Amino acid sequence: MGLPSESFYVCFMNEILFEFGGRPVTVLETAIAGGLLLLTLIVWLVLKTMREIRLRAETDTASAERIHELESHLSQLLKSQGEMTGRMQTMAEVFGSRQSDMMRAVNERLDGMGHKLGLSMADTSKQTQEGLRHVHERLAVIDRAQRTITDLSGQVGQLQAILSSKQTRGAFGQGRMEAIIQDQMAPSTYSFQATLSNNSRPDCLIHMPNGAPSLAVDAKFPLEAFNLLRKAESDDQLKYAQAQFRRDFSKHIQDIGEKYLLPGETQDTAFLFVPSESVFAELNESFEDLVQKAHRARVVIVSPSLLMLSIQVIQSVLRDAKMREQAHLIQAEVGHLIADVSRLNDRVGKLQSHFAQANKDIDQILISTDKISKRSRKIEDLELGEPEGKGQDVSASEPQLALTPKS
Structure with a gap:
């Protein structure tokens, strides 16, 4: 240590x-x-x-x-x-x-x-x-x-209260469908709750151009059995809900085909509007047989986004038909436009001849001014000489001017 x-x-x-x-x-x-x-x-x-x-x-x-x-x-x-x-x-x-x-x-x-x-x-x-x-x-x-979630929970509760009643649910689907159509189409191209010849009243009729039959749109999708599918807690409840949904959906497809597909009055295809994208996705994923059955019955199931796309296609068809109706007017206007262009060409030619004449006159004017300039230079080159008989009485004779050129 x-x-x-x-x-x-x-x-x-x-x-x-x-x-x-x-x-x-x-x-x-x-x-x-x-x-x-x-x-x-x-x-x-x-x-x-x-x-x-x-x-x-x-x-x-x-x-x-x-x-x-x-x-x-x-x-x-x-x-x-x-x-x-x-x-x-x-x-x-x-x-x-x-x-x-x-x-x-x-x-x-x-x-x-x-x-x-x-x-x-x-x-x-x-x-x-x-x-x-x-x-x-x-x-x-x-x-x-948290406040947003609280508000959303309140809105979900209100939506659930709306969808719990068949009448309010139908009004909800009808309201969404009407809002989409009103935003995309002119008032003269559709009718809500119109009465057909068999006294049936589809939720909407879209009028096609050139006197073609109208397209019927139904917004009463059966959601009772679909809600039972979501609430099912056991296999037995799920099977019962699936069977109930298939019966209700098949019955609704049959009613649309019988009420809204009238030869000569409506199109041979009708739209079934589903007011929810999630319900539409679940329907196509889990009930493909019902979707195929609807296609065979000429009933097209559309979600809000598909309805908007279909309306845009119909708008294109309406615009094309309107342009065809106005084709003769367009041709007449094109003829008038061609005549106007011809007149414009003639007037441009006349204006060009006027410009040529003006250019010729200007050239002649320049020649005259050149001559005047030359004569003025000659005058400048001359000198004033004294009169002959110098020393005589000026008053006795008239004055004379003698022009002599400069030495």
Whole structure:
């Protein structure tokens, strides 16, 4: 094992043992006081011994030499005591300076640790506040989602209440079908609740162009047995619900074929509108035989999206028929347009001849101006000469001008 380090001794010497009069007393101070007390006790014992020896020396002269030796030993002991006291004071000063340096280093480290701890606590507080802000935002989103779910549950309850009654369910399907048709078609191209020759009233009749029979649309899909399918909890209930749904659906397909498929009055195909995409998907997935049976009976099952697509196709057919009806008007307008283009071509030719004549006139004008310019330059080249008979009376003869060219 190695010797303890200097810092260990310093820490051990600066350890507080007790307090005296409100002042802490360290191990170093206690050791110094103990050493001084021990030296004082030794000196006292030595002095006491010397007194005894002196007393004996008065009676015994033989011990004088011993007393002299003891005095020399005592002086050496006092000298050693002084040296020890000086060394202990030096050690106390060294330990004091070391203690102050250590306290200063400890304070600096504590300050540095306090600064780092403050920064760390500030960062932690900032991160905590940021996390709490995110938590509050998430809680707000969850609160909104919960309110939305509550609203949706209320709406689902209302929808369930609507679909629980056959009359309200029929009104719901009729309303969706009417909304889709009204948004896509002109009012003159359809009729709601129109009466046929057999006194039946389909939910909608779509009028086809060119006097073609109308297309019947039915919106009373049998949902009673279908709801039983969803509510079935056992195999027996499921089989009963499936059988009930097949009977109701087959009966409804038969009623549509008998009431709405009238030769010469309606198309040989009718639409059965299902007001829900999920019901339409379940019907095609689990009851393919019923779908095939409807196709054989010339009844097409349509969902809201398929009804919108079918209406767009019918609109294209109506636009094409209308364009064919107006074809003669289009041809007449095209003839008028051709005549207008011919007249425009003639007028452009006349305008071009006018421009050619104007260009010719401009060329002639330029020739005349060129001649005028040349004559003006000739006039500028001439000089005015003096009249003949110079010195005669001007009043006696008429003035004459002589034009002489410039030298």
